[in-house]
Amino acid sequence: MDVADTTSMSTIPRTPAIVTRRDELRAAVAAAKRQGRSIGVVPTMGGLHAGHLSLVDAACRECDFTIVTIFVNPTQFAPGEDFEKYPRDLEADLRSLSVHPVNLVFAPADGEMYRPGHATYVEMGGLAKVWEGACRPTHFRGVATIVLKLLNMTAPDVAYFGQKDYQQSLLVRRMVDDLDLDVNIRVCPIVRDADGLALSSRNVYLGKDARRRALALSASLALAARLVEEGRRQADPIRAEIERLLSETPGVRVQYVAIVDPETMQEVDRISGRTLVAVAAVVDGTRLIDNRLIGDEAPAAGSLSPA
């Protein structure tokens, strides 16, 4: 693979260089580093949408060599979750990437990421056990393990994550600091459809009715923001209003409504300063999450810096 051929800044549609083996990936990274280029990586599970592409754009803007990884990671799905039906369309993903100056796509072959005898996992306590971690007890173990593996393979200067998976982004920052990795974690804002629905690869599961009902999530977060703007500060009644809005929507089953400190994800009694509201709900069988930073000092999520 000629790495030099992959660096064009042209936006003429083209297929980015694809590697499927970790030794090829490592060689390409080493070549880019020898040229003194900074590396940006965007880890994805494919099913690329405008949210992912905003991360890709940030990486292409901020780094000299942008790697997008596409791998549906089995260890972050529990039995009975949607691993089998998760959207996989590499050709569509490559078309989406073709108008971005991505240098390399790593789409590992089967058996390349978890090899026979694999026995090593990253286990996190604390933050990993609440909210998403309580609903999906093995999820963050799988996420932390695959993110660590991808960071080790790509040795990036910057890795990009979306605020939609807010708790994940906090955990990745925690892991990076705890394990002394030399990488900056950038968290980019949620991208939404015009009607407010947070983009998610799982939105393709939603039928027309479910798609409409799913708007209850972003609507409930907008309600929370409005209540705080109106001067409401007590978390309990705001949570109650969010829960009411969600549970009054047919087909929506609430999993949690979290009104929390945005660094620790510990519940707050009173909203003072920047606060995270995060919700999870199952809409006609599809589990969706969304979140919003509210309160006086709610900046863009991109300013989240490594701990």
Added chain:
Amino acid sequence: MDVADTTSMSTIPRTPAIVTRRDELRAAVAAAKRQGRSIGVVPTMGGLHAGHLSLVDAACRECDFTIVTIFVNPTQFAPGEDFEKYPRDLEADLRSLSVHPVNLVFAPADGEMYRPGHATYVEMGGLAKVWEGACRPTHFRGVATIVLKLLNMTAPDVAYFGQKDYQQSLLVRRMVDDLDLDVNIRVCPIVRDADGLALSSRNVYLGKDARRRALALSASLALAARLVEEGRRQADPIRAEIERLLSETPGVRVQYVAIVDPETMQEVDRISGRTLVAVAAVVDGTRLIDNRLIGDEAPAAGSLSPA
């Protein structure tokens, strides 16, 4: 810190450069890498003896820039084990290192390795749950976590471990492969006192009588080797003879006698080809381990290569 000053190959006794903070360590590593030097790291808990120094010598011989880390890692000790009394004498360790061309000693300050809110651990299954892992259920979690942290901080080309901790060396190789770390693991032979006792930082716990009784471990391994040389092949009776030799020694309490495949540490019924015999025993209150590769094709442990 002037890295260039630390590279003398002179064997005139001198104090190696010492850093106590991870940012200093990272800066020194980055400087060495910019100069195109290969990095070797020898992770230790101090209490340096000739076994450690053989690893240091190998690193100095094979790499351009040798780092020795000295840190008594609390997470690999269970409550009730010897974390508090483990030998700590940095000055003595530095004197031992002063005649070796070590470039840098990393002796982290309190609070530098595990910082407030630390929540991330490396958990390993399989091999981590037998023998040492069965006797010390949280031990390898602590070992894997600290080794990963030190590898991430030092970004070495080669990391050096002693065969005395045979199972640990297998697990480190497994972790390195499972987590896609770009480092070679070298395992160096056990260094023994003239009477056969395997060197260990914990030997300082042994009184005169216990020191003599502790020879039962290496003697039992020599017995196993002799039995195999004499043509014995069945593991059970050999194990029985090892156990008898150990348990007939006053003050020695056997924890395990493992006759196993040297790659998987699974028990073998019949000794054919290279086989590992590993023993653990408590001698007058001090837990000791030892091992020996026996059988037709028992090479030096240094030839263990990454999986």
